[in-house]
Amino acid sequence: MANIDSYGKLTGLEKTAVIVMSVNEENASKIFGMLHDDEIKELSHTMSSLGTVNPEVVEQLFVNFSNAVSETLSFVGNLDNTEKLLAATLGKDRVDGIMEDIRGPAGRNTWDKLGNVSEEVLATYLRTEYPQTVALIVSKLVPSHAARVLSMLPEDFTSEVILRMLEMDNVKKEVLDGIEKALRAEFISTIAKTQKLDNDEMMAEIFNNFDRVNESKYMEMLEERNPDSADKIKNLMFTFDDLKKADQPGIQALLRVVDKSKLSIALKGASEEIRDIFVGNMSTRASKIMLDEMESMGPIRLRDVDEAQTMIIAAAKDLVASGEMNISQGEGEDDELIY
16 A cells, blocks of 8 residues: 555545545445445445555645535536536546446446336347347346346247247357447447356246246246256246145244235145145235135236235245245155255
8 A cells, every 4th residue: 555645646536536535425325325336335445445645735735625516506417517527537438437327228238228228129129139139138137127128029039039049058248248338329328247047047047937828838848858958947947836844933924024915816826735735824814815805806817926926936935045045845754945
């Protein structure tokens, strides 16, 4: 760590670090609360490696800051002025990236932004692309969004995309750059690092978010054309029926966190075995209310059942991740548990 004894040696980020470290904890917290995670990391790194800053340098920094602020009685905050200010201290590429992020749809990077594009718009755009390109793009979406997008593409086309996603290896940088450039042109977004998921795990999450009709349709396709992957995906999928393998404390924990109205809808379309498990873990009064509510519903749409069950599955996954629910992998007394 260097000893900073000259104001002129301070970079813009170092000036920010000095100011943040000079204010009290409450104001520092407010500043951090207005920053994004990547900005906090960058600033924190600078703070940790700042070294010793002479008091005269700190004093000059605040004097200059105060003078700069007091030179004008008002500010005009707009895109042009912001871009000019950034251009004075940052390189063109960084400025362009930041401004694209400000002007574009919500999201911190290309794939975040795609998540904010409606499935209808994205599906319309993707249906004209090659299946391999679509496979890469869809693999970067969150599973729920990916499932809705794939459901809106032609059936044969979606089948090809699913197969390519399962076979997908690391993508060459120049290929990824080309796709991201095209996406930025369409959705005005910025590039960022993405985390590669296992192809089978990724596809299992997507299948978990398909509605029942599409899940069955595309699973049948996989069973015919790629039976090994179909088996792997089935083993990785977390379905509503898997809850019959949950331990009793896990079911009781689930009952405490789920929306009871959604649970009624989910159980309306569930097997009798699953219903008995949930009802058996309720009080007599609560189970009677639940059964009466289910009986009074009359016919309900399959789509509503799927939606309710998906919400409960998501809650169950959170409980498994936190160790509050265990799911047995088999049927015997010595079955291994998933934590």
